[in-house]
Amino acid sequence: MAEDYAAKMGRKTEAELRDYVHNRYQYREEAVLAALDELALRGIPEPAAAALVAELQVSKQETDRRELAERELEAEKEQARRVARGEASPETQEKTGPALYSPGTITIFSVLFSMVAGGILLALNLRALRRTGAALLVVAFMIGYLVATHFALNWLQQTYGNQYVWLGSVFNIVAIVVYNLVFWPRFIGQRAYQSRSWGGALLICGLITMVYLILAMRFGVPSM
Incomplete structure (x- = not known):
């Protein structure tokens, strides 16, 4: 009063x-x-x-x-x-907080496309929370990890042939773990949020992948 x-x-x-x-x-x-x-x-x-x-x-x-x-x-x-x-109802959880891509969505996009797609979704979450520095840190990690993975896989291929090509999937899984167990808890935490629609992101990633595959088939662009 x-x-x-x-x-x-x-x-x-x-x-x-x-x-x-x-x-x-x-x-x-x-x-x-x-x-x-x-x-x-x-x-x-x-x-x-x-x-x-x-x-x-x-x-x-x-x-x-x-x-x-x-x-x-x-x-x-x-x-x-x-x-x-666990004290809030599911309806309350869905309507509370900013709209963010969930960890599950980030994981699915990382598996379906690449760790780059998942990293971009995580960076967009941080941008929505106005954590620009954290978003840039995610982008820097993503670029550095992508470059390191590229050189590591090239070295393995030149040294041992194609017997370790499956490690590309392992590197992708490591990036997913870092997104969900390092970046998310540190910069987003347990705040309540609304699940952001992923339809538009799926369409964009699908189109980019399709264009990349077409270029790869026509001009021999190296695989990611």
Whole structure:
């Protein structure tokens, strides 16, 4: 319940009311505005009261926005804790939080296409959460891992022939494990989220794969 500042200020002395005004940065804006109103009601208004009211109104709007954001963040954290404890209903879980590609979707795309597809979906999740640095870290890992895997497989092929070509799938699985057991817990955690539709991503990945296969057949583009 909001505090009744008007009634509170009605019980203050003039000196106490002036203290609220002169030391206004120590008090809530609503309290100072109520003190100014009370002084005006008593016929002893504060000089430059109009300018002070305008200043306090702007400050109050900023305070209200900050406190609302803090309440929403705390509510999101509490909801995530409830989801982790299994206390939230499935309907609540589906409607709470930002829209993200789930770990299952990231895994499926990594298996169907490559670890690049899964890494891009994870980076898009982090971008949606405004964690640009973490998204860039995922992209850097993805590029570095892809280059290292390419050279490792080439070395194995030149040294041992094609008997270890199956290791490409193992490298892909390692990347999936890193996405789900390192990046996701570290940068996303147990926050509640809505499952983002993957239809558009599937269509794009399918088209890219089809174009790549056509180029590979016509121009001998090396396989990924």
